[in-house]
Amino acid sequence: MRALSDRVLRASESQTLAIAARAKQLSRAGYPVISLAVGEPDFPTPPCVQAAAIAAITEGRTRYTESSGIPELRRAVAEKFRRENCLPYADEDTVLISCGAKHSIMNALHAICNRGDRVIIVAPYWVSYPAMVVLAGAEPVILETTPASGFKLQPEQLRAALDSRTACVILNSPCNPTGVMYTRHELEALAAVLADHDCYIISDEIYEQLSYTxxxxxxxxxxxxxxxxxxxxxxxxxxxxxxxxxxxMTGPCPLIAQAAKVQSQDTSNPTSIAQYAALAALEHAAADVAHMRTCFAERRRLLLELLASVPQVQAHPPDGAFYVWLDVRSLLQGRMSSHQLATALLEQEFVASVPGEAFGMPGYLRLSFATSEEALQAAVERFAAYVQRIAAE
Ligand SMILES: Cc1ncc(COP(=O)(O)O)c(C=O)c1O
Known part of the structure; x- marks a missing residue:
């Protein structure tokens, strides 16, 4: 049979899928699985957003829209970017609405990357970045951070990695999986380094609204x-x-135009109904967001408090997002990998987590607090029981 696409074959599959699939299987078989592996809020979509979507359906706004998104949503997003993010160039023509932030990033990478280009990714990273870069025909260059630097990219580290083949740097604040957020001062220092290099910067700010510190x-x-x-x-x-x-996303006009072309030939517009729902979200859901943030902040506090009493693990308090990045290196002590630990926790204690390997940094677990306080409590109790058992072995 003729060989398949080299580019596609080289892209890795999501490492989180296997654990998620096994967790579902155990749950279906009746085991009391608690998932701290989830990457999505457990709240319902705000009522005003639901109502806007229903109205879009009943009023017949169900046809193709402009491929880049309806003008009123692009204007609302541009307004948000200018007002809340101080992005001077955001306007209707430099905003592209896509089918999720993942799609936005993929469109941007397609518009940026040539074969042989390098894209800098900071580890631990969101699972999809390296595969997306490979799919766009470029090479991921992974820069590792350390606990000592608070899992933050350092300006000198960035300077040393940038070269003429660097087409783009992907930054993510608040970060999935660490919850790390860069301060103004830290971003200024990174921007000063980037100012000297002719490359693009993709700033993934999908967790912006969920910041605590x-x-x-x-x-x-x-x-x-x-x-x-x-x-x-x-x-x-x-x-x-x-x-x-x-x-x-918003960005330089010529780049957004090319990304929009990719989208127009690929998916066309995001679902019309979802676009009207998004417009309602931006215009009317601030109180719902505030409520979710308050709940997440309380769960964050609880999870950190619970983990503090588990021996041999150390939680890195997140500034944002809804994950705790847990250092389990002293627990592992060469007897197993973090992937094996996550598997054992699932098989023996029915607690699902995501091992650091998925994010390019073994020795850690990512625990999501996008779940109820009762679930967090029960999960950490089981985790502590497991730790006690293996310590006694
Ligand atoms: C850092 C990061 N960026 C982007 C995305 C993708 O978001 P969306 O669901 O809007 O495609 C995720 C989803 O988990 C994420 O964690």
């Missing part, structure tokens, strides 16, 4: 790199709309 800053707001930065955001996490598939 510091103010969210968009790196695209710094003059030196504003005209080369693509800022990505969307409705999935902020408005509990993961299934609706609405993401958006």
């Amino acid at each position: 510091c103010e969210h800053i968009s790196i695209g707001s710094f003059d030196a790199i504003a005209d080369r930065t693509i800022t990505v955001n969307g409705c999935s996490k902020a408005y509990a709309m993961t299934g609706w598939r609405i993401g958006f």
Whole structure:
């Protein structure tokens, strides 16, 4: 048989899928599985958003829209980017609405990358970045962070990695999986390095609304790199709309035009109904977001408190998103990998987590607190029981 696409074959499959599939299988078989592996809010989509979608259906706004998104949504997103993120160039023509932030990033990478280009990714990274870069025909270059640097990319590390083949740097604040957020000062230092290099910056800000300890800053707001930065955001996490598939980005006009061309030949417009729902979310759902943020903040506090009493593990307190990045290296002590630990926790204690291997950094587990306080309590109790058992072995 003729060989399949080299590019596609080289892209890795999601490592989180196997654990998620096994968790579902155990759950279906009647085992009391608690999932701390989820990557989506457990709240319902806000009522005003639901109502807007129903109205779009009953009023017949169910046909193809402009491929780049309906003008009123593009205007609302541009207004949000200018007002909340101080992005000077955001307007109707430099905003592209896509089928989720993942789609926005993929469209941007298609518009940016040539064969042989390099794209810098900071580890631990969101699982999809390396595969997306490979699918776009470029090479991922992974820069590892350390606990000592708070899992943050350091300016000198970035400077050393940038070269003429670097087409793009992907930044993610708040970060999945660590919850790390870069301060204004830290972003300024990274922007100063990037100012000297002719490359694009994709700033993935999908968790912007879920921040607990510091103010969210968009790196695209710094003059030196504003005209080369693509800022990505969307409705999935902020408005509990993961299934609706609405993401958006703004960036330099020529790049957005090419990304829009990719989308127009690929998927065409995101679902019309979801676009009207997204418009309602941006215009009317601020109180719902505030409520979710308050709940997440309380769960974050609880999970950190519970984990503090588990020996041999250390939680890195997240600034944002809804994950705790748990250092399990002293627990592992060479007797198993974090992947094996996650598997054992699932098979023996029915607690699902995501091992650090999925994010390019073994030795850690990602625990999601997008679940009830009771579930968090029970999960950590089981985890502690497991730790005690293996310590006694
Ligand atoms: C860091 C990060 N970026 C982007 C996405 C994709 O978001 P969406 O569901 O809008 O495609 C996710 C989803 O988990 C994410 O964690």
